[in-house]
Every structure is written in structure tokens, then in C-alpha cells.
Amino acid sequence: MDIRWLEDFLALVELRNFTRAAEFRNVSQTSFSRHMQALEQWVGAPLVVKGASPVRLTEAGEQFRESAQIAVERLLESRSSIRASQFDAMSQVRIAMPSVLARSEFKHILDAFGQRNRSSFSVIVGTTSDVVARYLAGDADILFAHDCTAIPVHAALADHQRLVLQKDVFQPYAASDPVRRKAISFPGTTQKPSPLVAYSQRVYFARLFEYVQERVQTPLPHKVRVQCDMSDVLKEVIADGYGVGWLPASAVDRSTHPGICPIGGPEWRLDLDICAFRPRQTLSPRLESIWEKITARAARNCAC
Template identity: 60%
Template sequence: MDIRWLQDFLALAELRNFTRAAEFRNLSQAAFSRRIQSLEHWVGTGLVVKGSQPVRLTDAGEQFREGAQVSVERLLETRAAIRSSQFEVMSQIRLAMPNVLARSDFRQLLGVIGTGARSSFSVIVGTTAEVTARYLAGDADLLLAHDCPMLPSHESLAAQDRLVLRADRFLPYAVRGRDFGFPGTPRTPFPLIAYAQRAYFAQLFEHILSRAGNRLSYRMAVQCDMSDVLKEVIVAGHGVGWMPESAVDAASAALIAPVGGPEWELPMEICAYRPRRSPSPQVDAVWQALAAKVP
């Protein structure tokens, strides 16, 4: 039995949807379903009610969920303790952050810690969903990620220590001098530069869309899950796209600007997360250094 099967099952039990759980675990839906089936064969009974939407667990599945959660937590805690005992040899802090923050905040993070820090860093980057999954799986000691009070990035992060580093905003941008008729009309929709559906920022856009009702009319022009790519497309004048304000550096700000008013933006926060039980004194030291710099 593979611990990843348990993590897959717990993701499915929380998200109640095979597609969303597979995306969160960074697997194809077919591969994810095979893992769940393998786990059911190992347990010896069905854990999921077949065909239920949203997904429901069987009585055995509910019973198994409790044991699986405890087992995964204990295994990860044990691994963290073993690594902590070897930390003087390893001396490396594992940091996970999405691509958009790796470009805008990693240098600032190193500046906060200072050049005299006695730790080295291993940095895991990817989409918000990917790095969050890897952090929750125990592959990183610290996570830096965006979080929106109206739409938390992941429920499991509520059980982690959380430190708000600074405020950010998620708002629409277009090349300067053009607004593309934003927010559009049914007869003249504006071209949208959008995030792929699996991206956390796509969920934020869907929230803005639902909040706006019928006041936003668009046609899809480009779709991608990386803010850097979207920014280049916006700079090239292909349409309007939402991005974190922190992703727009001074050079880009000379070329693109927000469009619309405050009703089209969402407040966000750039946050650091760590397990309630910190794995090492080195991680504690980094956490305290970050906390000391928070306004």
C-alpha cells in the first residue's frame, strides 16, 4: 500500500469530486481513479458510493477516512522528526511557492532572512495547487502562497500556522491606452486573457464573475495557468486579464494598467504557512525573522 493512495483518498473525501481531486493531486483523472480502486482492493471493500455526485463515502469509507487521516499525519510527523534529528547534516530549508511569487517575493524573502543565515534553501515552484499539494504532503517546510479571505486556497491550510506577509490585489489589466470596451456587452464582448481552470486564480475570477451577475461579457482569447505568460499576452495588447498586483513590476507597469473600478478587484494576502509543529530550529528562526518584518 502506497501512502500516496491515502493522500489521494483524503483529497477526494474533502473535495467530493474526482476531477477536482485529481487536479489537486496533479494526476490525470484516469490515474487518480486507478489509485482509488487500488486502495479499495487493498482495504477489501468499496470506499466511495459509485456514481454519486457530489462524491459520497460509504460507511466503510467514512470509517477508513478517520484512520487514514491519523496514519498520514503520524507518518509525516515521524518523517519530519527524523529529518529534524539529521538537520545539522542536512541544514536545508525546503520552501514551496507558486511561480508568480517565486519571481516577485523570493528575493525579498532572502533579504528578510539576511545573508548571515546559516541555512540553505531548496525551492519548489509550480502552480498554486501543485506547491500546496506538495507542502501538505510533507515535501516542504514552508509554503508561500496567495490567499483570498473570500475564497481560501485550501481548507487543509486552516490547520497550519499562518503569517500574513503583506496585502495584494487581484484586478484586471490591459495595455495602456486601450480598455477593449471593458466590461463588455453581449453584442461587443471584450477579449479575455484567462487562467486555466485548474489554477487558483481561475477560481478567484469565477468568484468575481458570479458576483458581477450579467455585467461582464467576454470572449476567451488566451488561456494559461502562468501569470508571467498572461502578463506578456496582455502587454502585447491581446485583451484584458486579471493578475495579482504584485506580479506587475515597474517595467510592466509602464506598459499596462488596471481597468474598470474597485468592483472588479478582490483583496488578497501573501501568506506564509508552516506546520503547527515546526520541524526544526532553523525553520523556527526563518519564521521569526518573517514575523519580525510584518508591518
């Protein structure tokens, strides 16, 4: 039995869709399906209702769900604890953060530690889904990521310590050039849908966009013109007038990127937190000291 089968099963339980779960786990759908079949053979009973959309668990699947969650958490916590106990022999603090935060926040995070800090840092960068998965797998000591109380970035992070560093907002942007902007209708109509610059389905911000659509009573007729994982790419495409796209405000520096500006009313915006996560168990003295510095920075931000 492979722990990855359990992690795949839990991803499927959370996302309720084979395609999205496979994308989240960064495997092909064929491999993902094989893992589910192998797990069901190991358990000795079907875990999901065949053909159900969204995915539904069988009675055996519901029974197995809690055991799988506990098993994965204990195994990962055990590995994390063993690695943490060896940390004093290591020189690096392992940080995971999505690229959208690495560009805007990493320097500020380093500044919080101070130049006299003797630690060196190893940084894992990628999409939010990727870095969260790497952190939960024990490849990083501290995770920095956007998080929303309405749509948590990952259910498993509820068991980890969460620290809000600062507030952010997820909102729609369009080209600031009047000519390009005039060609864009927002929120659009059935006859003239809004051109949309969108995130790929596996990206956390795609889930936030879906939540905004569900929350707003006004329909959003749209047609996807460009789809991509990376916010930086979407910014450039939005500035070129390809359509409307949602971005975290922290990712948009108007002084260096004046080509886009917010569009739409407050109903299209969603409050976000920029958070730091860590395991709840006691870490090495060096990591505990670094967490104290992160906490102090968060307190200063809240006081401003």
C-alpha cells in the same frame, strides 16, 4: 495500501470533481480513477456515489473521510518531524513558493534573513497547487503562498501556522494601449462577450476567479481566448491586447511592465494575503530562528 490513494481521495473530497482532483494531484484521470478503485477495494465498500456531479460521498465514504485525513496528517507530520530532527546535519533551508511570488518576493525574503545568515536555501518553484502539495508532502520546511480567507489555498493548511507577510489584491487587467483597450468590452455583453485571458483549471487563481464571478451580481459574458498556468505568460498576452485577465497586483510592476493596467470597479477585485506557512510542531533551532526573522519582517510590513 498506498498513502497516495488516501491523498487522491482527500483531493476528490475537497474538489468534488474527478478531472480537477486528478489535475491537482498531477496524475492522469485514468490513473486517478484506478487509485480510487483500488482504495474502494481495500476499504471493501464504495466511497463515492457513482455518476454524481458534483461528486458525493457514500455513507462509507463519509465515515472513511475523517480517518483518511487523520492518517495522512499523522504520517506526513511524522516524516516531517524525522526530517526536521536531522536538519542540523544539513546545510539547506527548504522553501516552497509559487513562481508568481518567487519573481517578486524571494529577494525580499532573503533580505529579511540578512547577509550574515549562514544558512543556504533550496527553493521549490512551480504553480501554487504544485508547491503546496510538495510542502504538505514534507519536501519543504516553509511555504510562501497567496491565500484568501474566502477561498483557502488548501484545506490541510488550516492545521499549519499561518503568518500574513503583506496584503495583495487579485484584480482584472487589460492592455494600457488605448487602441488595443478600445477593442475590449468589459464586463461585456451577450452580443459582445469579453475576451478572457484565463488560468488553467488546476491553478489556484482559477478558483479565485470563479469565486469573483459568483460574488458579483453583474454577469460576466466572456470567451476564453488564452489559457495558461503561468501569470508571467498571461501578463504578456494581456499586454498584447488578447483580452482581460486577473493577476495579483504584486506580480505587476508598472515601472518594468507598463503595458497593462487595472480595469473594472472594486466589485471585480479580491483581497489576498501573501503568507508564510510552517508546521505547528517545534522545528530545529535554525528553522525556528529563521521563522522569527520572517515574523519580524511581517511585523514591520504591518506597521508601515
